[in-house]
Amino acid sequence: MSMNVKLRHVSGVTVLDLSGRITLGEGSIGLRDAIRDALAAGSKKILLNVADVNYIDSAGLGELVGAYTSVKNAGGDLKLMNLSKKVKDLLVITKLLTIFDVKENETDAIAAFA
């Protein structure tokens, strides 16, 4: 089991729909590649939809942090949306919820990029 990424554009925002597992190995590399490609394509507003992410380990958390840092360093903005309880709990425990801009749904998230 690994992670899948689907890319969409909504109102000038690049939405990455992630599903599966963000873990050491394929899952975390998949996220890294997707962020790199989005930045290379000129995207500055990136929204990670983690609704269908069912498992994250510390390497996966590290990749989320890396994604945040990469986008910030490129002068962009990264947000998360649709956190499951499981993922949200992990972000609370690790205090990463204080770093990420997290939105409940896509409408709120897209509006927040304006």
Next chain:
Amino acid sequence: MFDLTGSELHEALTLPSTLSTVEIVETKATEYAEKAGFDEDTASQISMVSREAAVNAVLHGNKKDPGKKVHATFDLTADDLTIQVADEGEGFDATAVPDPLSPEGLLKPSGRGIFLMRAIMDEVHFRQLSPGAEITLVKHRNRD
């Protein structure tokens, strides 16, 4: 395999220093957590931190050396679920791991594995072996 020393369930595995070992430990931990009766979220967290212990053993302890093994044991008793993961590496000092909640640690891409073990399990013990290191993860069963 059932043991005869008081555990309800016990298994000991000797595994290679490959990433497949990480998956095996994770799967086995999930199986034991479910048998212990933990809810789905707790079982998933136990599985995740067991995975972290296995990642540490394979990558940081044994450094994927094919000549070194990972030893994983799973014990379920009436009171506790205990998962132990040991490597044959050079050992490590758990107190030397930087705090991932510190302002400088928060944006680091690594260094959260040990922290997560301590946050999720009821007890976490580290022991130096010769050679190697052993991590013991304990979760108490709440059987009202």
